[in-house]
Amino acid sequence: MDRESKYILRKVILDSLCLFIVGFPILLFFLFGQPYERGFYCDDESLRHPYKDSTVSSAVLYVVGTFIPISSMLLIEYVHYQRTNNHITRALFGRNIHPWVWNCYKVIGVFGFGMACSQLTTDIAKYTIGRLRPHFFAVCMPDVDCSKEEHQYHYIENFKCKNTDKHRLKDMRLSFPSGHSSFSAYTMIYLVIYLQGRFVWEGSKLLRHFFQYLCFMMAVGTALSRISDYKHHWSDVLVGSLQGALVAVLMAVFVSDLFSAQRSSLTVATEADGDPSNQSGNGGTNRIC
Numbered sequence: 667m668d669r670e671s672k673y674i675l676r677k678v679i680l681d682s683l684c685l686f687i688v689g690f691p692i693l694l695f696f697l698f699g700q701p702y703e704r705g706f707y708c709d710d711e712s713l714r715h716p717y718k719d720s721t722v723s724s725a726v727l728y729v730v731g732t733f734i735p736i737s738s739m740l741l742i743e744y745v746h747y748q749r750t751n752n753h754i755t756r757a758l759f760g761r762n763i764h765p766w767v768w769n770c771y772k773v774i775g776v777f778g779f780g781m782a783c784s785q786l787t788t789d790i791a792k793y794t795i796g797r798l799r800p801h802f803f804a805v806c807m808p809d810v811d812c813s814k815e816e817h818q819y820h821y822i823e824n825f826k827c828k829n830t831d832k833h834r835l836k837d838m839r840l841s842f843p844s845g846h847s848s849f850s851a852y853t854m855i856y857l858v859i860y861l862q863g864r865f866v867w868e869g870s871k872l873l874r875h876f877f878q879y880l881c882f883m884m885a886v887g888t889a890l891s892r893i894s895d896y897k898h899h900w901s902d903v904l905v906g907s908l909q910g911a912l913v914a915v916l917m918a919v920f921v922s923d924l925f926s927a928q929r930s931s932l933t934v935a936t937e938a939d940g941d942p943s944n945q946s947g948n949g950g951t952n953r954i955c
Contacts, residue, residue, distance in 0.1 A: 674758050681775055688782040695789040701839040702796030705823035708812035713802040715896035720846075722888050727846055731853040732781070734881075736774055738857060742865050743769050773922070777856060780917035784852040784910050788845050791909075797842035800896040805829055805838045844898045844906035847889040851910030854885035856918060863924030885910075 706713055744766055747753065753765035799805070806827040810817055827835055858878045867873050889907050892898040898906075918924055 668757075668760075670756065671758050674756060674763075681779075685775075685779055685782060688779065688786055692782065692785050692789055695793060699789070699793045701793045701836065703823075704796045704798060704839065705821050705825075706798060706802065706808075707819070707821060708810065708817050709819065712800055712899060713798055715800040715804070717801040717804040718895045718897075720897060721891040721895055722846060724846075727849060727888065731849055734884075735777060735853050735857040735860070739773050739777065739860065740770055742860075743773060746864065773860075776917060776922045777860075780856060780913055780921065781849075781852060783917075784848055784913040785845075787909060787913065788843055788848045788906065791843055792840045792845065795842050796839045797899075797902065799838050799841040800899060802838050805831075805834050841898050842902045842905065843909060844889065844892050844902045846892050847885075847898070847903045847906030848910035850885040850888040851907040852914045853910075854881040855911045855914040857881050859914065859918040860924060863918070 747766040747769070754768065755765060756763040756768050807829050808822075808825040808827055810822055810825050812818075829835060858881050861874055861878055861881075865874050865877075885907070889903045892903050893900055
């Protein structure tokens, strides 16, 4: 096996292993996780909101939140490939890897790893804290008579829910932080930063910023809907949005090479030798011009 093939295989295997280590606990939380069982006060008005269906369902959130950034990256990287000449040519077992495929692997790989990190951070907080959602009373229907004086101003931990829907009983304890807010903030803020680093069109100075604004408002709209749907308290949404945005910034600045000063044409020899320390993972700071 030649040296470059070893480097590519090592990189792909290590990248996949890191993604698996971060992503597998998310699946475990979803399948087997049990949130901390927190009690309540009968006079807590913040838990007495009605149950409503989500304006932005989980399916729509995850499909749109991954499709828009990934499809944007695929398109921008392809246009970038068509309009530049300083491509890194890779070979695996003697077969050339298309430069567009290699760049997309690195760009989307960083995005996907950050998405998993953000989701795992959210899940750890959710299951550790177990904060009750605003529709707690509507979903749980606790077997406690709050009209009795003995239950007034007392923290109630020993209770049972009349509702027997296990999924909803588990979900009602996962209010903090907002998963919708953290996911939408990460995906859209990362895309905003990606567009800043890789996309510019001389035909319009404002076009890039228009797309960035649309992404930002998609994240804001999703977050606000969680409050109006009584799925989260405002603090859940605020912390979730900040957490997702923070992970997006950290990934874009410290993990990706979106703003690297080195151009890909200057790192071909280094990458071929298998030294990833000076790689320009996303093709340097080249933009669509």
